[in-house]
Amino acid sequence: MTKLRQALAIVDWSGWLGAAIVVAMVGAAVLAPWIAPFDPVAVNIEDRLTAPDAVHWLGTDQAGRDVFSRILFGARASLAVGIGAVLIGGLIGVSAGIFAAYKGGLAELAVMRVVDAVASIPLLVWAIAIVGVLGVGPVQVGPLSLPNEVKIVVLVGCLFSPVFARVTHAVARRVVSADFVKARWLQGAGHWAIVTGDVLPNCLSPIIVQATLLVAIGIVVEASVSFVGLGVQPPAASWGTMLSDARNAIYSGEWWLPVFPGLAISITVVGFNLLGDAVRDLFDPRSEARTLVA
């Protein structure tokens, strides 16, 4: 406990700010149906394009929908895509990395070649192209009708996976060949016990760092894809579609329409970036050089 407190003492204010933003945004997304003052999709022509006031805190859009409520609901789409993609990418990447490091030989070579191939796919272009080909309609999986975002989550997740695979592979290889793991083998520990007991705990800190920073990238990707009309479909609220709708307001002067959704994205992404930096400083201060780009 004191150890944890000592470790947390080195987290500076920016790390705490990041954590606070992330908690607030996740809270807003989860609680949106209860805390949103208005129905995010309810059209109300009489109240259209009202500037921010006591009733509509962040104003209303062309259809008279409450911008604040739409931003709260938009947080759901953003975080669902960002976090969902990271979970999928993490699952695929971590398993692939551990599998490769653990098996070694030809299997390792093959898996890491695939990882290289996936890593050489430019994220956004493919996201746009593939959603474009498959269409923006819902995906039918058995009795379930999944919205278009699911495609994006899976796709972005797959394209995130090499990051996790490489990190995990590098750490896992070191762990697998370490003497203490050999000793555990000799003691008769099973595969599963070694993977969950020795390999995973050692990879965890770099994985968490990458995951936090990738959520930030995922959020921007979702907003961008939605912005060009290939993401979240109207009338559902998403920060990207809200900005797309707001493009005419650049000229007509309803400043609140382009400003608030953009701020929502930026603040959320700042939150995840600050948190990611803080987590990295906490776990592994020397790894600063491994900067992510998308």
Added chain:
Amino acid sequence: MVLVRAVAGRVLASLGTLLIVGLALFVLTRSGPSSPARIVLGVDATVEQIRDFERVNGLDRSLLAQYGDWLAQVARGEFGRSFVTGRDVAAEIVNALPVTLSIVLTAFAIAVVFGGALGTAAALRPGGVVDRLSRFGTVIGLSIPAFWLSILMIRVFAVDLRWLPPGGYAPLSAGLVTHLQFVAMPALSLAVYYVAVLARMTQASLQETLRSDHVRTARAMGLPRRKVVVYALVNALPPVVNLAALSFGYMFGWALIIEQVFNVPGLSRALLNAISQRDFLLLQGIVFLFTAVFILANLSADLVNRLLDPRQRTAA
């Protein structure tokens, strides 16, 4: 000799990756809900008409065979003729490419120059004003979506200040100043994120080399400060070069979104048209091109780093 073999190996591996990724793309573009024949001939077409169309265009052959044909075309610099518009895909790409390239290259130059300078300045004085400003500024830069920045810039520089046109494009042939007026905002908004990325990497890498033993030696031998910095920079460069190449590849993707905002007739418009018209041959051509650029950028980073590293350059 070792170097030549290593380079050849990397080139072949990149080519292999491109072929495999290209195949994945090929399969994906053909897995849409409706076949090209149905799109071109419409919902009323008979089964025979569709079969004829597919035979004439080679669509009845196996996917792998079709991919082989397509690759052979690409190798000759042809991307085929669109089923939908009847236009030559290669010509369409050649029309739109310079627009995108101009924006991306300008943005890349901005990112490398400013990112490198900012990161170097910050690394040279840890805890100084530049360091603190860059720490703060780069987090903001990493977090502002480029397309939102574009929207804000249009409002400020085009609508309010009227310094720059709000969108559109003029080629270089219209004069450098006119060209830059149109390219400035798209390139700048595209560059901001990468300035931040490269500044952070440059700073981290340079700070680490400045702490290294050989820099201490350089100082112990009394080299002037400028020379010491050069000594450190030479060794700090490889990870920055890698990230810059990666950035160059990724920039094309974000350029698509930004071109949309500025209504620029670049590859973005071509790609989104291809999507809305279900013109998969065009889409495939564009995405393949982007992927090739991405892989090529990574390959050249690798080769540049090999050249920078005497251990690999002189290995006999």
Added chain:
Amino acid sequence: MTAPLIDIQDLRVGFRAGGRRMVEAVRGISLAVRPGEAVGIVGESGSGKSLGMLAVMRLLAGGARITGGRILFDGEDLAAAPERRMAALRGRDIAMVFQDPQSSLNPALSIGRQIVDVVVAHQAVSRGRAAEIAVDALERVGIRDASARLGAYPHEFSGGMRQRVLIAMAIACRPRLLIADEPTTALDVTVQAQIVDLIAELRRDLGLAVLFISHNLQLVAEIVDRVVVLYGGKLVEDADVFAIEDSPRHPYTRLLKACVPSLTAPPGPLFAIDGAPPRLGAMPPGCPFAPRCPRALPRCAAEMPPLTVEDGRRLACWNPQ
């Protein structure tokens, strides 16, 4: 008695350890070296020997800084000299070689370029002339066919050869003082002796004064005139090398001597000093060695013994041998 080339007076080096607390790692060391004299500085890691010499070069890093004292080089106080002046002195008048030759040369540049850069930084000569000086320096440190090897990169040399290159770089401008910070620790035992011999030879030929830092008393004794023993950031004994060898008086020096296995004596159990050096920031008020000292008296733990001078030997001990 000639005037000392370098006269370190009550040097103190400290750094910030968590918050505002300053921790002193070098706690008032005084030491003078005459031109051409070779002095060994001996002590365990943490004794302050490397930190003290880095302070002399003004190359302290990681938050460490000089907190007191003067470093008079030719009468000029280096502790107060501006960085520009230090850059001019380093490599030209005082040079330093370090422990790890593997990482101490710039891996991306040829050794010729690195030595030539040092020469042109200090002498108004063309790069062509500087290359001749570099070849000369390389040949002097025993690198054969030096002119052909100017274009070679550090990775093409073995560890011992790299240390020779570093020494060549250090002596290229004919400095008057060479500080060698454990130059042989990272090398094979056989190569160690060659490097020590080389430094002795250069000292003789070039009239260099040498400060040779080591944890190995035996090794240092082969080439130095005088040995300074440091413990816990304090100078505990300073005497002529023969006096240290034959009749060490500080219990720590005695134990240090016993730690090195002798090649001539019959093999017996290896000797090690019990306990660990005191932690920085938790220095006892008295003699830092008292907790481990076999001859410690009650007052040793309470009060730091003063440095006494007797027959040219300096000693800080309440109960010397």
